[in-house]
Amino acid sequence: MAIEQPYNYAYSDLELDAREGELVENFFRDNQTPNVDPAAWLNEDALPPNVLLTSVDKVVNWSRRYSMWPVTFGLACCAIEMMSMAASRFDLARFGMEIFRASPRQADLMIIAGTLTWKMAPWLRRIYDQMPDPKWVVAMGSCGISGGLFNDSYAVVPGFNRVVPVDVYVPGCPPRPEALMQAIMDIHAKVDKMSPTRKAVTP
Numbered sequence: 001m002a003i004e005q006p007y008n009y010a011y012s013d014l015e016l017d018a019r020e021g022e023l024v025e026n027f028f029r030d031n032q033t034p035n036v037d038p039a040a041w042l043n044e045d046a047l048p049p050n051v052l053l054t055s056v057d058k059v060v061n062w063s064r065r066y067s068m069w070p071v072t073f074g075l076a077c078c079a080i081e082m083m084s085m086a087a088s089r090f091d092l093a094r095f096g097m098e099i100f101r102a103s104p105r106q107a108d109l110m111i112i113a114g115t116l117t118w119k120m121a122p123w124l125r126r127i128y129d130q131m132p133d134p135k136w137v138v139a140m141g142s143c144g145i146s147g148g149l150f151n152d153s154y155a156v157v158p159g160f161n162r163v164v165p166v167d168v169y170v171p172g173c174p175p176r177p178e179a180l181m182q183a184i185m186d187i188h189a190k191v192d193k194m195s196p197t198r199k200a201v202t203p
């Protein structure tokens with residue numbers, strides 16, 4: 001009795017063998033040269049002696065500039081723009097600052113984004129004190145400069161500089177993410193003027 005084939009195959013066994021053979025022949029033809037040993041460079045001659053002159057200050061400041069980690073401190077509406085700056089459209093990561101830290105002990109930049117109340121102020125100061133030196137502060141929005149819309153309120157701090165020393169102010173209600181990025185560039189300029197062994201040179 002003849003056994004029925006359950007499927008109609010597209011290729012016969014002979015055709016499959018021919019295709020596989022062609023593939024192997026092509027691979028054989030294209031791979032006659034050995035790949036380069038990944039560790040071959042280890043045996044090369046050492047680089048000819050080169051001299052690069054710079055100062056320790058410049059190297060340290062360069063690394064500080066491109067590894068600045070902001071502590072998370074969003075208080076109100078301005079924080080939405082701050083988050084947008086860190087997301088993909090504005091991409092703060094281009095400046096080496098993409099990692100917002102939840103712990104002040106791992107942060108050297110405080111971006112205060114929002115309205116600060118007197119009730120919250122002691123905790124802001126405590127978090128600032130817990131950040132290791134050197135550290136910088138950006139006051140984001142009119143609330144950070146003067147209390148903004150809530151300047152007359154008994155409950156609102158009329159300017160963050162009553163609580164912590166502020167390095168850069170960003171005007172606006174709220175400021176756009178580009179403005180906050182400009183503030184960070186200004187912080188970078190300040191970092192460039194610092195010396196690891198001496199006090200910062202004030203502009």
Ligand code: SF4
Pocket residue numbers: 076077078079113114115140141142143144148149172173174175
């Ligand atoms: S400056 Fe304007 S947007 Fe920013 S926290 Fe104050 S009220 Fe909100």
